[in-house]
Amino acid sequence: MDYFPVFFNLKGQECLVVGAGDIAARKIELLFRAGAKITVIARDIGATVASMQTSHSLTLQQTSFAPGDLRQFRLIVSATDDTETNLLVAKTAEEQGVPVNVVDNPGLSSFIFPAIVDRSPIVIAVSSGGSAPVLARLLRAKIESVIPPxxxxxxxxxxxxxxxxxxxxxxxxxxxxxxxxxxxxxxxxxxxxxxxxxxxxxxxxxxxDYDGSANTGEVYLIGAGPGAADLLTFRALRLLQQADVVVYDRLVSTEIIDLARRDAEKIYAGKQRQNHTLPQISINHLLADLAKAGKRVARLKGGDPFIFGRGGEEIETLMAQGIHFQVVPGITAASGCASYAGIPLTHRDHAQSCVFVTGHLKNDCVNLNWTQLALPNQTVVIYMGLIGLEQICQSLIAHGSPSELPIALIQQGTTDNQKVITGTLATLPALVAKQAIKAPTIIIIGTVVSLHDKLSWFGECR
Incomplete structure (x- = not known):
């Protein structure tokens, strides 16, 4: 972040405003609402500022600013249209270690004024770091519309x-x-x-009626979706933000984890091929132990927790130990990635059914029902099939699928790193081998893939 957001306590504090035009009047109003004692220095005192002298208890000094005027001010605002004066105020404030804002000049300012939503004692500040103040004001208006007085x-x-x-x-x-x-x-x-x-x-x-002995521990099994943070459900976001502990998978994006409370404990429980940070049974017991200790636990899983997410195993342990839990469905990778790639999973001219399978290698082999997967008029979605891609294509051809059957591999779907590679069962392995592909990936097989070129939209919208 370019600026660290803080809130000054200015009640009874001496603050200086250099300048007395309409812009200075707006800054004076803000400082007054914060309880500051305000001194104004300006050669010309505008009518608005003059009218505020009594109502805002202003000390007016009709003179040019000089370095000796700085005294022991807690905060300084320079709101003049004179470049030399603004430079002098900024330089003097910096030398004396006093926070200074030069209006509309972030380069000379040690702090900036945000757009403010005042619901005192609730105060919300929105800032663009001085780069787009109009946008900050528009965002403030949106916030004001949903935060009533x-x-x-x-x-x-x-x-x-x-x-x-x-x-x-x-x-x-x-x-x-x-x-x-x-x-x-x-x-x-x-x-x-x-x-x-x-x-x-x-x-x-x-x-x-409060009973302090009650165990308030609970587990929220949350589907984090295919990657994009704004694809979370409202319930997922609400429960994530009230959790005391977040246990998350490798496929959960940093942007989603950052939505949790800052003081929540974060525990990584990700799994990669032949590299499990925590075995599944340990994760099951970890969730139970945290809940029994009175914690509210958000278990974040990429996609949907009940589609190749082993969510069923985790809640079996929770049920066996009498621990309360909630399951929040998420957008599974098949649906999210296909949608963002412009590949409909079903289409009346191409596929009347859709099959989800996992392409994990076991003993260096992908063991699937190839006869069923090679049937026509369907879409096959293979999770975690990158390593076994060549074997998958060869097996489908060997069991009757045409070698020219369209197939797509989608890297990190729904995110800014999304990449879609299309080809046929005969050509895709070689195409993928030429590119630096990063997990997670998903594979879609079927004639629906031929619609990608026509229906692709996500890249054009970014």
């Missing part, structure tokens, strides 16, 4: 009960769960309806 009242209510909750619930993770239940349930709805007295009564009842 009632969230400020809700935060005020939480502040009122913060110490009482802390005294009643001593363990921090349990307090977090308590507040999450408050913010996602009936109490919040009462605040939104304007019934804050009733909301207070409900919080008191929840505290009185």
């Amino acid at each position: 009632a969230y400020g009242r809700l935060a005020g209510l939480a502040e009122k009960f913060r110490d009482k909750v802390k005294q009643r619930i001593k363990i921090a993770p349990q307090r977090r769960i308590f507040w999450e239940n408050v913010f996602q349930g009936t109490i919040t709805e009462q605040v939104f309806f304007g019934n804050e007295q009733n909301a207070e009564k409900l919080i008191k009842l929840a505290l009185d």
